[in-house]
Amino acid sequence: MGIVEKSRLKSPWILHYDCSSCNGCDIEILACLTPYYDIERFGILSKGNPKHSDVLLVTGGVNHRNKTVLKNLYDQMPAPKVVIAIGACGSTGGIFHNCYNILGGADKIVPVDVYVPGCPPRPEAIIDGVVKALDKLKHLQNGTWKEPETGPIVVETAVGAKPAPAAKYANAAPAPTLNSQPTNKEA
Amino acid sequence: MVKSTITFGPQHPVFPEPIQFILKVVDEKVVLAEPQIGYVHRGIEKAFELNDPKDNIFLAERICGICPAPHTTAYVRGVESLMGIEAPPRAKYIRTIMNELNRIHSHILWAGLLGDAIGFESYFMQTWNYREKVLDAIEKISGHRVTYAMNAIGGVRRDMTNEQLRGLEKTMDYVESSLENIEDVMKDYTIKKRTQGIGILTEEEARRDGAVGPTARASGISQDLRTSGYDAYGDLKFEPVVVNNCDSYGRFAVRWQELKQSIDLIRQCIVKMPSGEILTKSNNPMNGEAISRVEAPRGELFYYIKGNGSKKLERVKVRTPTFANIIPTVTMLSKGCQVADVSVIVLSMDPCISCTER
Amino acid sequence: MQNEIQVNSATLIGETLKMLEAKMRFATATCLDIGDHFEIIYHFDNGNEMKHLRLSFKDGEEVPSIRALYACARFIESEIVDLFGVKISGVSAGLLLGSDSPVAPMRKSAPAKSEVN
Numbered sequence: 001m002g003i004v005e006k007s008r009l010k011s012p013w014i015l016h017y018d019c020s021s022c023n024g025c026d027i028e029i030l031a032c033l034t035p036y037y038d039i040e041r042f043g044i045l046s047k048g049n050p051k052h053s054d055v056l057l058v059t060g061g062v063n064h065r066n067k068t069v070l071k072n073l074y075d076q077m078p079a080p081k082v083v084i085a086i087g088a089c090g091s092t093g094g095i096f097h098n099c100y101n102i103l104g105g106a107d108k109i110v111p112v113d114v115y116v117p118g119c120p121p122r123p124e125a126i127i128d129g130v131v132k133a134l135d136k137l138k139h140l141q142n143g144t145w146k147e148p149e150t151g152p153i154v155v156e157t158a159v160g161a162k163p164a165p166a167a168k169y170a171n172a173a174p175a176p177t178l179n180s181q182p183t184n185k186e187a
Numbered sequence: 188m189v190k191s192t193i194t195f196g197p198q199h200p201v202f203p204e205p206i207q208f209i210l211k212v213v214d215e216k217v218v219l220a221e222p223q224i225g226y227v228h229r230g231i232e233k234a235f236e237l238n239d240p241k242d243n244i245f246l247a248e249r250i251c252g253i254c255p256a257p258h259t260t261a262y263v264r265g266v267e268s269l270m271g272i273e274a275p276p277r278a279k280y281i282r283t284i285m286n287e288l289n290r291i292h293s294h295i296l297w298a299g300l301l302g303d304a305i306g307f308e309s310y311f312m313q314t315w316n317y318r319e320k321v322l323d324a325i326e327k328i329s330g331h332r333v334t335y336a337m338n339a340i341g342g343v344r345r346d347m348t349n350e351q352l353r354g355l356e357k358t359m360d361y362v363e364s365s366l367e368n369i370e371d372v373m374k375d376y377t378i379k380k381r382t383q384g385i386g387i388l389t390e391e392e393a394r395r396d397g398a399v400g401p402t403a404r405a406s407g408i409s410q411d412l413r414t415s416g417y418d419a420y421g422d423l424k425f426e427p428v429v430v431n432n433c434d435s436y437g438r439f440a441v442r443w444q445e446l447k448q449s450i451d452l453i454r455q456c457i458v459k460m461p462s463g464e465i466l467t468k469s470n471n472p473m474n475g476e477a478i479s480r481v482e483a484p485r486g487e488l489f490y491y492i493k494g495n496g497s498k499k500l501e502r503v504k505v506r507t508p509t510f511a512n513i514i515p516t517v518t519m520l521s522k523g524c525q526v527a528d529v530s531v532i533v534l535s536m537d538p539c540i541s542c543t544e545r
Numbered sequence: 546m547q548n549e550i551q552v553n554s555a556t557l558i559g560e561t562l563k564m565l566e567a568k569m570r571f572a573t574a575t576c577l578d579i580g581d582h583f584e585i586i587y588h589f590d591n592g593n594e595m596k597h598l599r600l601s602f603k604d605g606e607e608v609p610s611i612r613a614l615y616a617c618a619r620f621i622e623s624e625i626v627d628l629f630g631v632k633i634s635g636v637s638a639g640l641l642l643g644s645d646s647p648v649a650p651m652r653k654s655a656p657a658k659s660e661v662n
């Protein structure tokens with residue numbers, strides 16, 4: 001592995017394109033960049049330029065006007081590249097499935113490597129998605145990538161987790177996922 | 188004179204959302220700006236007619252992920268008036284609290300994005316760090332950071348316990364003190380240089396172009412729908428924040444003061460919170476036409492709802508604040524601003540493209 | 546609705562002018578597909594109360610534009626033309642919909658979701 005390949009994995013640059021999302025997913029991606037979640041500590045940087053980016057984050061379903069924009073952005077990115085579909089919309093069209101202008105998820109236009117479900121997914125899940133994508137990027141770089149037999153890579157979010165006992169909600173304990181967050185000293 | 192054309196967007200580092208401006212420039216001065224929208228149009232208004240009215244609450248929430256509370260409030264208030272019912276007082280207070288929490292997080296978000304647009308990175312990071320505390324408070328109340336699903340037709344879905352109210356009080360103290368920490372930003376030389384006198388919109392122009400929300404209030408128009416006293420606002424004491432700067436700095440100032448106002452409103456709500464039911468159940472048919480307007484963080488949010496007595500709604504029309512503010516922005520841009528100021532001017536009206544195009 | 550005035554293509558401009566003189570803000574316009582005809586409701590607001598003008602017209606009839614009086618009607622009218630496929634003089638489609646999008650999708654007769662998907 002040369003220095004370029006190694007650095008690419010240690011510091012992947014991200015391009016975010018909002019297809020037709022409701023902003024919920026976008027602000028969660030932005031929240032990843034800020035001190036609370038801080039993906040820069042993993043070397044992940046968000047860039048506005050497709051020609052510098054290795055990872056494409058797509059939020060929202062594809063519509064008739066932005067499908068060409070998405071395709072252009074994807075084509076401008078240098079290989080190897082991975083695409084992550086964020087949110088229910090980016091994966092399948094989500095709640096907007098019966099809107100006339102929506103074609104479906106991002107995979108209608110570009111090949112999607114990792115799906116991050118949720119509406120919107122929590123920042124932790126988005127970070128997890130990027131980390132999973134990096135693994136694939138590594139194999140793509142080495143030419144050792146094999147499609148997993150279990151189907152596409154999907155980040156496991158709280159959706160499949162066991163629900164907390166009802167009594168827990170009744171006395172308004174903080175949601176269980178809160179414990180996994182980094183603690184903020186200023187609070 | 189040499190005129191060149193610059194296309195600004197749809198994918199641009201400053202805007203999280205796709206909007207395109209075709210700028211005609213002479214040297215560095217913009218002489219004409221033509222917005223191009225439609226990159227996020229989905230067709231939600233049609234989906235409103237296809238879904239069950241109860242499911243529509245979640246759809247309304249996802250018109251805009253930044254202000255779900257006002258969207259659902261406007262929608263359920265419209266449907267309630269078609270059914271001829273009213274939410275119980277406690278539900279109204281909870282709605283008001285959610286709306287104000289929403290306003291706080293939205294205004295902090297905006298303040299950060301403005302810092303990002305003018306290259307004040309540390310300010311962006313700092314504000315967004317404070318914003319996480321507000322989101323945590325929202326999560327403790329509703330169970331989700333971004334989409335709350337608190338409103339139901341006839342009231343709210345979740346009650347607030349006393350611990351939650353006390354926790355909210357603490358969050359408000361935290362937000363207030365942290366805002367004081369960074370208040371000096373308003374006096375900062377660079378911020379003033381980048382915002383004062385940039386993006387002028389006079390009162391006359393604001394009236395003519397139909398500006399709403401902070402954009403209008405920064406141009407000296409006292410227009411705030413909360414004064415009409417819907418939900419719990421009738422019981423609370425507040426004055427609309429109006430300044431006369433008519434520029435980007437004025438819009439900054441309005442939002443900054445509204446942050447404090449919202450903190451105050453939440454405190455008033457906590458003190459006055461009545462007890463009792465949170466949901467009025469009803470199976471009345473939805474008949475007739477209703478207009479429901481609420482003050483979203485970005486301005487007047489307008490819902491027109493028509494029912495025909497059947498199980499589904501016949502028409503739902505949504506006019507969002509940014510839609511009303513696009514023409515004023517074009518006015519601001521076309522006054523010969525510098526190309527470098529385009530992003531500041533567009534951001535100063537707090538664009539939300541997702542809800543504009545629905 | 547309260548404060549509603551019925552207008553037709555001929556009287557629309559005159560009534561709108563009255564609103565302009567009364568310093569009303571043009572909030573928005575709503576288009577409705579009533580089956581055999583269309584309606585456009587123009588909503589005006591002066592801070593305290595709203596007034597509405599209801600314009601009824603047949604499909605295919607060209608209605609006047611109020612852009613000359615209220616500049617902010619520009620996008621509102623193009624949106625209506627785009628989504629309902631009605632004719633408003635001097636307003637062209639193409640604001641929201643792409644070239645491959647369904648045509649006039651908000652009409653009641655339009656298919657809910659195109660088969661292509």
Ligand code: SF4
Pocket residue numbers: 020021022023024025059060086087088089090094095118119120121249252
């Ligand atoms: S998945 Fe949910 S939050 Fe994300 S864009 Fe879609 S509707 Fe919005």
